[in-house]
Amino acid sequence: xxxxxMRSVAAVATLALMTAAAPLLAAADGPNDADLMADASSTxxxxxxxxxxxxxxxxxxxxxxxxxxxxxxxxxxxxxGGEKQRGQEAQPLVYDGTIYVTGSYSRLFAFDAHTGxxxxxxxxxxxxxxxxxxxxxxxxxxIYGDKIIxxxxxxxxxxxxxxxxxxxxxxxxxDYQAGYSATAAPxxxxxxxxxxxxxxxxxxVGAVEARDVNTGELIWHRPVVEGNMGTLRGxxxxxxxxxxxTWEGDLYKTxxxxxxLGGTYDPETNLLYFGTGNPAPWNSHLRKGDNxxxxxxxAIDPETGVIKWHYQTTPHDGWDxxxxxxxxxxxxxINGKPxxxxxxxDRNGYFFVLDRTxxxxxxASRFVMQTTWxxxxxxxxxxxxxxxxxxxxxxGTDKGGSVFSSPSFLGGxxxxxxxxxxxxGLFYIPSNDWGMDIWNEPISYKKGAAYLGAGFTIKPIxxxxxxxxxxxxxxxxxxxxxxxNKAPLWGGVLTTAxxxxxxxxxxxxxxxxxxxxxxxxxxxxxxxxxxxSPVTWEQDGEQYVAVMSGWGGAVPLWGGEVAKSFKDINQGxxxxxxxxxxx
Amino acid sequence: xxxxxxxxxxxxxxxxxxxxxxxxxxxxxxxxKAMGVLRVAIYNNNRPWSWQSDGxxxxxxxxxxxxxxxxxxxxxxxxxxxxxxxxxDDLRNGVWRGGLLGFQPADVMLHVPFDRAFAxxxxxxxxxxxxxxxxxxxxxxxxEIDCNGPPAxxxxxxxxxxxxxxxxxxxxxxxxxxxxxDVTHYSTGAEAVTAITDGRADGVLASRAQIEAxxxxxxxxxxxxxxxxxxAFVSPGWDIGMAVKESSRTLGDAAESVLAAMVASxxxxxxxxxxxxxxxxxxxx
Numbered sequence: 062x063x064x065x066x067m068r069s070v071a072a073v074a075t076l077a078l079m080t081a082a083a084p085l086l087a088a089a090d091g092p093n094d095a096d097l098m099a100d101a102s103s104t105x106x107x108x109x110x111x112x113x114x115x116x117x118x119x120x121x122x123x124x125x126x127x128x129x130x131x132x133x134x135x136x137x138x139x140x141x142g143g144e145k146q147r148g149q150e151a152q153p154l155v156y157d158g159t160i161y162v163t164g165s166y167s168r169l170f171a172f173d174a175h176t177g178x179x180x181x182x183x184x185x186x187x188x189x190x191x192x193x194x195x196x197x198x199x200x201x202x203x204i205y206g207d208k209i210i211x212x213x214x215x216x217x218x219x220x221x222x223x224x225x226x227x228x229x230x231x232x233x234x235x236d237y238q239a240g241y242s243a244t245a246a247p248x249x250x251x252x253x254x255x256x257x258x259x260x261x262x263x264x265x266v267g268a269v270e271a272r273d274v275n276t277g278e279l280i281w282h283r284p285v286v287e288g289n290m291g292t293l294r295g296x297x298x299x300x301x302x303x304x305x306x307t308w309e310g311d312l313y314k315t316x317x318x319x320x321x322l323g324g325t326y327d328p329e330t331n332l333l334y335f336g337t338g339n340p341a342p343w344n345s346h347l348r349k350g351d352n353x354x355x356x357x358x359x360a361i362d363p364e365t366g367v368i369k370w371h372y373q374t375t376p377h378d379g380w381d382x383x384x385x386x387x388x389x390x391x392x393x394x395i396n397g398k399p400x401x402x403x404x405x406x407d408r409n410g411y412f413f414v415l416d417r418t419x420x421x422x423x424x425a426s427r428f429v430m431q432t433t434w435x436x437x438x439x440x441x442x443x444x445x446x447x448x449x450x451x452x453x454x455x456x457g458t459d460k461g462g463s464v465f466s467s468p469s470f471l472g473g474x475x476x477x478x479x480x481x482x483x484x485x486g487l488f489y490i491p492s493n494d495w496g497m498d499i500w501n502e503p504i505s506y507k508k509g510a511a512y513l514g515a516g517f518t519i520k521p522i523x524x525x526x527x528x529x530x531x532x533x534x535x536x537x538x539x540x541x542x543x544x545x546n547k548a549p550l551w552g553g554v555l556t557t558a559x560x561x562x563x564x565x566x567x568x569x570x571x572x573x574x575x576x577x578x579x580x581x582x583x584x585x586x587x588x589x590x591x592x593x594s595p596v597t598w599e600q601d602g603e604q605y606v607a608v609m610s611g612w613g614g615a616v617p618l619w620g621g622e623v624a625k626s627f628k629d630i631n632q633g634x635x636x637x638x639x640x641x642x643x644x
Numbered sequence: 645x646x647x648x649x650x651x652x653x654x655x656x657x658x659x660x661x662x663x664x665x666x667x668x669x670x671x672x673x674x675x676x677k678a679m680g681v682l683r684v685a686i687y688n689n690n691r692p693w694s695w696q697s698d699g700x701x702x703x704x705x706x707x708x709x710x711x712x713x714x715x716x717x718x719x720x721x722x723x724x725x726x727x728x729x730x731x732x733d734d735l736r737n738g739v740w741r742g743g744l745l746g747f748q749p750a751d752v753m754l755h756v757p758f759d760r761a762f763a764x765x766x767x768x769x770x771x772x773x774x775x776x777x778x779x780x781x782x783x784x785x786x787x788e789i790d791c792n793g794p795p796a797x798x799x800x801x802x803x804x805x806x807x808x809x810x811x812x813x814x815x816x817x818x819x820x821x822x823x824x825x826d827v828t829h830y831s832t833g834a835e836a837v838t839a840i841t842d843g844r845a846d847g848v849l850a851s852r853a854q855i856e857a858x859x860x861x862x863x864x865x866x867x868x869x870x871x872x873x874x875x876a877f878v879s880p881g882w883d884i885g886m887a888v889k890e891s892s893r894t895l896g897d898a899a900e901s902v903l904a905a906m907v908a909s910x911x912x913x914x915x916x917x918x919x920x921x922x923x924x925x926x927x928x929x
Binding site: 147166187188189190191192193196198214238239240264309310311312314315333341342344346347349431454455503505506508509510511512513514577 | 648687690691725726727728729730731732733734737743744745746747748755756757759761762776778780800807808809810812813816817821824825826827828829831833851856878879882884
């Protein structure tokens with residue numbers, strides 16, 4: 062309540078300023094902290110990745126609804142142009158008559174929200190030595206005051222003037238030569254830009270960092286692997302967890318756990334929620350223990366960077382099950398008790414509901430066809446691991462047995478964000494049903510030297526589909542409806558008070574479904590695969606929907622049988638904007 | 645991270661075949677001569693083979709690349725490649741397709757494993773001119789560790805290895821993992837060897853070239869090298885050669901001729917000796 066009161070005071074003050082001052086001042090102004098926190102309910106703009114700091118991706122708009130969507134048509138499209146195409150995984154931001162989108166190869170575009178004409182563009186000058194693991198994607202920008210901020214593939218944060226595209230500050234956040242990169246949308250909380258890190262498997266430690274939004278200067282740094290020291294304003298601020306509690310020797314210094322997908326923030330509990338990646342090295346037999354806090358969700362104090370609680374979704378990961386997925390706060394009544402909860406659909410095939418105030422386990426429900434590595438979770442939140450499902454210890458002399466593992470390393474759900482509808486009380490999960498054969502590969506080389514690697518083949522596990530959009534009831538753990546797609550789903554989801562759920566397909570369609578039943582109500586062919594996250598807003602009394610089109614991301618980098626479902630899809634790079642026809 | 649994985653590296657290059665059109669043609673011999681430059685891909689930060697010292701790229705591979713170009717009568721363009729998760733990926737980035745962010749494919753790449761099975765699954769390139777036989781070795785501080793003793797006896801001593809390498813896997817896993825707590829990880833093999841010459845470690849498992857080069861430079865008097873094979877050690881050693889694009893075999897033939905002449909004249913041996921490494925002919929040579 063207090064938060065809400067403060068917000069309206071701030072809004073009134075801003076309004077007064079704007080009326081009193083010359084238009085110049087208004088132009089130099091822009092979204093403030095209160096505006097960002099109110100993004101989920103403000104329908105005239107899209108200011109945050111996730112359409113609100115909680116990232117529910119729910120809009121209260123209902124002008125476009127299940128009854129009239131069949132007549133929705135394109136308003137305009139805008140090309141990102143050039144020779145640079147590949148995956149377009151961004152979510153647009155909309156503010157002050159401008160649509161901001163990030164593109165592949167660390168580009169940022171400002172388009173006129175009425176006409177689609179380009180206002181300006183910024184192309185990061187990237188060193189040619191970067192080896193991005195999984196395509197040259199970017200997932201979106203953050204906006205604050207006169208600044209629009211995004212991360213680049215060479216691990217920099219760049220703040221641009223949102224009117225001109227000119228650089229305000231540009232900070233290196235990690236060393237790309239050491240294998241670090243950055244592709245997630247930054248999160249802005251209390252005047253700080255909060256980011257995770259991403260990078261190769263080895264020699265890195267996942268971390269969450271806060272920087273001053275006006276200068277880019279580091280405020281705090283929090284490693285997510287036990288035993289590593291955090292900092293606050295240049296001073297030591299305590300080690301993460303307990304040294305050597307779940308790691309042997311010095312392995313914690315290179316333990317992995319990259320926080321490559323960014324995080325969410327809940328104003329009610331004043332906690333940041335960040336997911337952490339898989340542990341390193343990949344061979345789980347060489348790192349005994351749970352390897353905290355890899356493959357986990359962490360709750361972090363935004364003022365100090367101190368970890369308040371953790372929950373590990375995959376203890377002692379041996380399957381490459383990153384725990385990076387978004388943790389979305391929501392409220393529901395469980396067993397008659399109203400609770401502040403949060404949910405995450407994990408790479409490992411389970412949908413988790415936790416008490417977001419303390420991290421206590423509430424439930425874990427399988428949302429994919431098959432999980433070979435575990436058979437459900439115990440009441441205290443530990444997986445019932447199936448030992449035979451763990452890939453073997455490489456012995457270097459022969460291939461040994463092949464293990465079939467499902468979900469595949471690309472996960473029951475990968476980076477693409479799910480949505481939560483306050484109206485239906487359902488989560489809409491973009492998921493994939495696939496497994497992999499994995500075996501020891503004795504003839505492997507790394508940097509020209511002999512190495513013990515693994516070979517793998519990803520394969521479908523169903524005749525008719527890989528991708529599935531699933532509606533999950535977080536109170537029961539039951540799937541209410543599902544939509545099956547031939548190719549893997551790789552785009553984000555949006556849901557609205559118009560009883561609609563939107564998501565894109567690699568086949569090129571943006572599709573709309575009835576949020577209650579899953580009935581497909583509308584689709585539009587965008588010309589290339591849709592792997593971005595759709596948004597909606599209101600402008601001049603009309604509701605708009607926008608999504609990026611451009612096939613790419615990690616999926617096409619791996620071939621095999623799965624590639625049959627997408628090998629004929631062409632690349633692209635366009636923003637598509639839709640609305641209902643007038644009259 | 646994010647979707648990227650060494651875990652999964654082995655067959656990536658094959659999987660990507662056909663999905664990514666070549667960005668530029670690596671030039672066969674005639675084109676190299678016409679252009680007057682040979683672009684040679686070498687690994688960055690790969691001491692003693694190729695690394696930067698005072699802003700200059702030096703090392704055995706850097707010198708071999710320079711000698712190749714000189715023998716062909718052209719200028720050398722040493723292109724430092726950041727290693728990806730497997731050597732298969734490196735061939736894609738360095739030779740036949742180029743990097744996603746504009747790294748132009750090289751005419752020839754050095755330090756490529758010369759191995760039949762590896763070559764068979766990387767058929768976009770021709771792997772030629774094997775020029776060295778590499779293997780792993782154990783070195784130790786005399787008086788601290790009995791270098792030829794059973795590894796379980798190393799327990800309680802400070803051991804060094806490059807992170808995520810065969811030496812790392814061996815030391816962490818051998819004898820039921822009794823040494824796991826004693827291993828300190830370094831980002832390169834050369835750094836791991838430097839740890840014993842600096843008094844930060846009592847034993848190191850690294851490549852023979854890494855050990856010889858660091859000992860040559862630091863000249864410690866208290867370091868011994870194991871002469872017995874390590875029990876249940878998985879790597880018998882491997883040959884190192886060069887790769888050219890499959891369609892650039894004329895260039896590959898020229899490289900083989902130049903290499904043969906360098907072996908005959910003693911130039912190759914002299915290059916290795918410059919860095920303190922004993923030249924050992926590849927088994928396949």
